[in-house]
Amino acid sequence: MAEAPLWSVLVLPAVLAVVTAGASAFDAVLEARAAGAAGSRARAVAWPLREAARLLVGQRRVTTAADGLLWRVGVLTVPLAALLAALVLPLGGVAVADPGVGVVWFNAMEILSWAAVWLAGWGPNSALSLVGGYRFVAQGLAYELPHMFALITAATAAGTLRVGGIVEAQSHLWFAAWMPVAFLVYLLSAVAMAFRRPFDAPLGRDLAGGAAGELSGVDRLVLLGGRWLLLVVAVAMSVPLFLGGGQGPLLPSWLWTLVKTAVVLAAVVWLSRRFPTVRMERFAEFAWVVLLPLTVLQALVVSVVVLAW
Amino acid sequence: MELTRALLRFAAGRPHVLLLEFPGGTAARLAVEAELRRRGWPAAASPAETDVLVLTGPVGAWPEPLLDRLWRQVPEPRVLVRAESSAAVPRVLERARRRLATGGEARESSAGAGGHGATAEGQPGSGRDDGSGHGDGSRAGSGPAGDEDARGHGGADEQGGGQDHGHHHGGGHGHHHGGGAELPGGLAMADRGPDRDGLRLDQLHVPLGPLLPDWPPGLVVHTTLQGDVVQRARVEVLRADGGHEDFWSEPRRRAAAGQEVSRGAQARRRVAAYLDGLAGFLRVAGWSDPAFGAGALRDEVLAGARVDRVRPRLRRLARRLRRAWTLRRLTDGIGVLPPDRAEDAGFGGPVLHASRRGGDVTARWRAWLSAVERALPDLEDTGALSVEEALSRSPRSGAAHPAPVPAVLPELLEGCELATARLIVASLGPEHATPDSRSITEASGG
Known part of the structure; x- marks a missing residue:
């Protein structure tokens, strides 16, 4: 896989923005359908745009004795982490960067969201926001280890941490086919990392918005938009890691990448509406007692297969 | 600015609505919920998220100071409406949307006693300090005494006599302090107490309700929190001034x-x-x-x-x-x-x-x-x-x-x-x- 020329740095955000807008529009249509909104299912496509406009013209707020610097840093870090993680995301055969430690880079960048949500919750000097921050740290403790094992499993099978190498290793068989547990756990943890529903407890309605509860205007747009971006990037990464990247017949590989990403993303968005908000006091046990051993076992099986062949 | 006006109009097509029910406002609340579903407007979870604040039911005297404070936390553009009867709801919401499309109101005094003129007339994008660090709340002193007045989001309680909320309320969840010190905002520090795991942790006094969406009208639970664990809870039911009749019975x-x-x-x-x-x-x-x-x-x-x-x-x-x-x-x-x-x-x-x-x-x-x-x-x-x-x-x-x-x-x-x-x-x-x-x-x- 080739590292791309400089123009790809400009293309990447544009492509991500389009995919993110599409995903949130799809979610809006599902929402309109669930609400039975009269005649507005088609109009729901414009909801994310209206939302963005609403937040752009909205007033920003300041709370008493807020830690303004850390607060804004936290908010800004969410989209920034997503963008940085996306640097190693291949679109077809082209990625902005394809370093030898691509998987590690990706993981390191997405983990920035831990700091981001915690700071966003800490910043406004508000009890409920702070609790939202706590919740995300607890969430991280639950999903991160299974997530890392899922990443490692794909890297082990390919024998490289380079994302391009992982794609090449799937020329015969997609990793999703022979390591389904790692694939599913990866998707689950991608949603948890993006603190999207059903893992949206850090921003929960029961906390009056939690870590985002004091945000308005453009700050809110940055955090919530960044959250969508994080989901899109994390889910899109499952395509090179488990679904053979741009490989496929007839179509050009960049189109295959987009098609696969769209399908997985749609499935994730649709599925995520089928569950109530998952509280970590209950999920952490499941993550550590069920998911973690499963992913370890999966990694073991894959390692044995790699050694034997 | 033509662009801002166009954006305002476009954004007002789907405002976020904070719906607060007061005792006796059930029928109107149901009508508002149905109308929101029909229009696909989302329900806001916090004042920060709110464009339109909808009050249903007779608002008595007790919520006035709380409402006033909550209203000051709502970013502009914003609109406050009261839905008195269920029949009027579609009209009221449509009017709210139209007002929002033209910038909402800079300030509506009906939300409160009107005595707090300190709100910045906000141009969009300008930050302001509303002086009310809502949502935080912790104060020296433990125990569910009546005089603590910490502000919880969406609803703080002033029943205990904390009328002068410029000074009286607690705030700040300070983490590095002993009792008595002051945070930069002039807010008191949290006290510590033993928690369920035998640690000494900060105690925050956070009231839940009465102005909280998806919360029984008139109910206030004064909690003492350590982390996100409720250590103590004291319940208060705020009554409407006049009698009202329960919708369900x-x-x-x-x-x-x-x-x-x-x-x-x-x-x-x-x-x-x-x-x-x-x-x-x-x-x-x-x-x-x-x-x-x-x-x-x-x-x-x-x-x-x-x-x-x-x-x-x-x-x-x-x-x-x-x-x-x-x-x-x-x-x-x-x-x-x-x-x-x-x-x-x-x-x-x-x-x-x-x-x-x-x-x-x-x-x-x-x-x-x-x-x-x-x-x-x-x-x-x-x-x-x-x-x-x-x-x-x-x-x-x-x-x-x-x-x-x-x-x-x-x-x-x-x-x-x-x-x-x-x-x-x-x-x-x-x-x-x-x-x-x-x-x-x-x-x-x-």
């Missing part, structure tokens, strides 16, 4: 007063009350899709839909909830209310029923579903509800305990995480004794 009350009311009308109210409780519970549980379903079903039942139309949709909803192992797993074993305690407190209906089947939150939402299913055939019963029936069916006709929920809440909430606490409160749902219990006891007594 209206047919029964009319029958008790000797008017002619059909059994079907009474069953419809009861079924709708359970569905309403279920919808609110599901919203708190963060599951919006079936919450929409329960709300839509509730409105159909109230609007007089035929049983054979309601039944298949109810079956779908019930199947979806009963099969949801995640929901069960999330609500199993929390908020356990044993049968003898439920009886003592004066609970009847599904809550009492549920207490015999485990008594946890899961048992309660399942009991609502069963109660709805059981009552469904009665919806079209045209027989008249007799006075005796009306009195005997009153779940609180025992009259010794006019308000079962406030009685049991402290013991249920202490030691819970905040999320669990919200679920427990929501799971007691329509049994919440709003001050109306008075009128029921009067009716049953007379």
Whole structure:
């Protein structure tokens, strides 16, 4: 896989923005359908745009004795982490960067969201926001280890941490086919990392918005938009890691990448509406007692297969 | 600026609505919820998220200072409206949208006493300090004494005499301090106390309610938090100034007063009350899709839909909830209310029923579903509800305990995480004794 020329740095955000807008529009249509909104299912496509406009013209707020610097840093870090993680995301055969430690880079960048949500919750000097921050740290403790094992499993099978190498290793068989547990756990943890529903407890309605509860205007747009971006990037990464990247017949590989990403993303968005908000006091046990051993076992099986062949 | 105006107009097409119900405002709230669903407008969870603040029911004197403070936390452009009657709701919301499209109002004094002129006339994008660090709250001093006035989001409580909220309220969850020091904002520091794991942690005094969406109107729970664990809870019920009549028991009350009311009308109210409780519970549980379903079903039942139309949709909803192992797993074993305690407190209906089947939150939402299913055939019963029936069916006709929920809440909430606490409160749902219990006891007594 080739590292791309400089123009790809400009293309990447544009492509991500389009995919993110599409995903949130799809979610809006599902929402309109669930609400039975009269005649507005088609109009729901414009909801994310209206939302963005609403937040752009909205007033920003300041709370008493807020830690303004850390607060804004936290908010800004969410989209920034997503963008940085996306640097190693291949679109077809082209990625902005394809370093030898691509998987590690990706993981390191997405983990920035831990700091981001915690700071966003800490910043406004508000009890409920702070609790939202706590919740995300607890969430991280639950999903991160299974997530890392899922990443490692794909890297082990390919024998490289380079994302391009992982794609090449799937020329015969997609990793999703022979390591389904790692694939599913990866998707689950991608949603948890993006603190999207059903893992949206850090921003929960029961906390009056939690870590985002004091945000308005453009700050809110940055955090919530960044959250969508994080989901899109994390889910899109499952395509090179488990679904053979741009490989496929007839179509050009960049189109295959987009098609696969769209399908997985749609499935994730649709599925995520089928569950109530998952509280970590209950999920952490499941993550550590069920998911973690499963992913370890999966990694073991894959390692044995790699050694034997 | 032409662009800003265009953006305002475009954005106003889907405003976020913070819906606050006051005792007596149930009918209007239902109408607002139905209209929001129809228009696809989202319900805001916090003042920061709000474009349109909708108040239903008669707003008495007690909420005025709280409302004023909450209103100052709503970013511009913003609109405040009151929905007095359900018939006016579509018009009121449409007007709100139009006002929002032209920039909303810079300031509306009807939200409060109007004595606080310090709000910046905000140009969009300009930050401001509203001086009210809402949502935070911690203060030297522990124990549920009446004078603490910490502000919880969406609702702080000033019942304890903290009128001068420029100085009196606590704030700041300071973490690196001993008692008595001051944070930069002039806010007092949190005290520490031993927590359930034997650590010494900061204690924050955070009231939940009364101005909180998906929260029983008039209820305030003064919590002492350590982290997100409720260490202590003190319950207060704020009463409306004038008497008001509970929406859900209206047919029964009319029958008790000797008017002619059909059994079907009474069953419809009861079924709708359970569905309403279920919808609110599901919203708190963060599951919006079936919450929409329960709300839509509730409105159909109230609007007089035929049983054979309601039944298949109810079956779908019930199947979806009963099969949801995640929901069960999330609500199993929390908020356990044993049968003898439920009886003592004066609970009847599904809550009492549920207490015999485990008594946890899961048992309660399942009991609502069963109660709805059981009552469904009665919806079209045209027989008249007799006075005796009306009195005997009153779940609180025992009259010794006019308000079962406030009685049991402290013991249920202490030691819970905040999320669990919200679920427990929501799971007691329509049994919440709003001050109306008075009128029921009067009716049953007379």
